[in-house]
Amino acid sequence: MRVLAAGFIFALGLATSFSAHAGVPPPRPTEFDICQGCHGVFAQGNAELGAPRIAGLDAQYLGRQLADFRDRRRGSGAGDAFGAQMVTIASMLDDTTIGRLAAYVSAMPEVQVPTTLSGDGKAGRAAYTTCAACHGVNGEGSVSLGxxxxxxxxxxxxxRQFVAYASGMRGSSAxxxxGAAMRGITAGIKGDKAVRDVISYAVSLPGPATFSATACADHPAGACGSSR
Ligand code: HEC
Ligand code: HEC
Structure with a gap:
């Protein structure tokens, strides 16, 4: 009971601190609680559990992924153990709840996430040129392109997702x-090392919130995206 009460008070505290954020309606106290167990209280992710950072993803993308898991367009492929966890979670969510969660998570503050992939970002820079067309020169993503x-x-x-698109575990459901669009471009990156390198480059980019001319000049790879 004490644990429950403490959890409840903690959740209330979180809801209060995040509701100050850009006028986003907070989810009901219990709605985000279930996500924290795997994605962390700041939605920063937990690489050991295979649960990614989701804080700061665009709300439309978040909503679409949750609906895709729920409606079995994602995460139901043979052998997709990580995706299956999200299918279970998302099957409990209706559209209204998904909308609230997506707005809330997308407005969460920036978090620093440790890198665990042994990739060489500089080596991946040239390959990122292709990716920049959709994911942006700063790795910021594109809402209109999804x-x-x-x-x-x-x-x-x-x-892991890149490899899943390549194998068809993700992106091949009706x-x-x-997802199908993303599958189409995986053929250009061959081998585990090339995947690690291009992803290491992508995650090192300044992104939407931290972007500035100074951040670009100071970027370890020397610029923000290869087209600059
Ligand atoms: C049991 C652990 C667990 C719980 C609880 C959980 N997730 Fe996940 N989540 C995962 C894992 C693992 C993945 C990676 C799935 C994959 O590999 O395709 C994931 C992926 C996601 C993604 C896809 C991110 C992307 O970049 O495409 C979203 C969005 C997401 N979770 C949102 C949520 C929300 C919102 C909740 C709470 C309602 C939640 N998750 C609860 C484990 C969990
Ligand atoms: C033609 C546009 C396009 C190009 C080019 C492209 N992507 Fe994507 N990518 C997408 C879309 C759209 C999605 C979301 C697909 C979905 O909803 O499953 C995506 C998703 C992803 C994801 C999954 C992200 C997540 O949070 O789950 C990764 C990883 C990724 N792309 C990496 C890359 C890399 C690396 C390149 C360059 C080699 C690249 N993409 C090029 C359109 C593109």
């Missing part, structure tokens, strides 16, 4: 047009 932000997100998760 391409999510990659900058600052969980690198091990992104590499109705998953965006």
């Amino acid at each position: 391409a999510p932000r990659l900058a600052g997100m969980t690198d091990s998760y992104l590499a 109705g998953d047009d965006r």
Whole structure:
């Protein structure tokens, strides 16, 4: 009972601190609680659990992924153990709840996420030219193209997704047009090292919130995206 009460008070505290954020309606106290167990209290992710950072992803993308998991357009492929966890969670969510959660998570403050992938970002820079067309020169993503932000997100998760698109574990269900688009471009990146390198470059980009001319000049790879 004490634990429950403490959890409840903590959740209330979180809801209060985040509701100050850009006028986003907070989810009901219990709605985000279930996500925290795997994605963390700041939605920063937990690489060991395979759960990515989701804080700061665009609300439309978040909402679409949750609906895709729920409606079995994502996460139901053979052998997709990580995706299956999200299918279970999302099956409990209706459209209204998904909308609230997506707005809330997308407005969460920036978090720093440790990198765990042994990739060489500089080596991946040239390959990122292709990706920049949809994911942006700063890795910020494109809402209109449905391409999510990659900058600052969980690198091990992104590499796993890239391989999942390549194998068809993600992006080959009926109705998953965006996933199919992403599948189409995986053929250009061959081998595990090339995948690690391009993802390491992508996550190191400044992204939407932290972007500035100074951040670009100071960027370890020397510029923000290869077209600059
Ligand atoms: C049991 C652990 C667990 C719980 C609880 C959980 N997730 Fe996840 N979530 C995962 C894992 C693992 C993945 C990676 C799935 C994959 O590899 O395709 C994921 C992926 C996601 C993604 C896809 C991110 C992207 O970049 O495409 C979203 C969005 C998401 N979760 C939102 C949520 C929300 C919102 C909740 C709470 C309602 C939640 N999750 C609860 C484990 C969990
Ligand atoms: C033609 C546009 C396009 C190009 C080019 C493109 N992507 Fe994507 N990418 C997308 C879209 C759209 C999605 C979301 C698909 C979905 O909803 O499943 C996506 C999703 C992803 C994801 C999953 C992100 C997540 O949070 O789950 C990764 C990783 C990724 N792309 C990496 C890359 C890399 C690396 C490149 C360059 C080699 C690249 N993409 C090029 C459109 C593109």
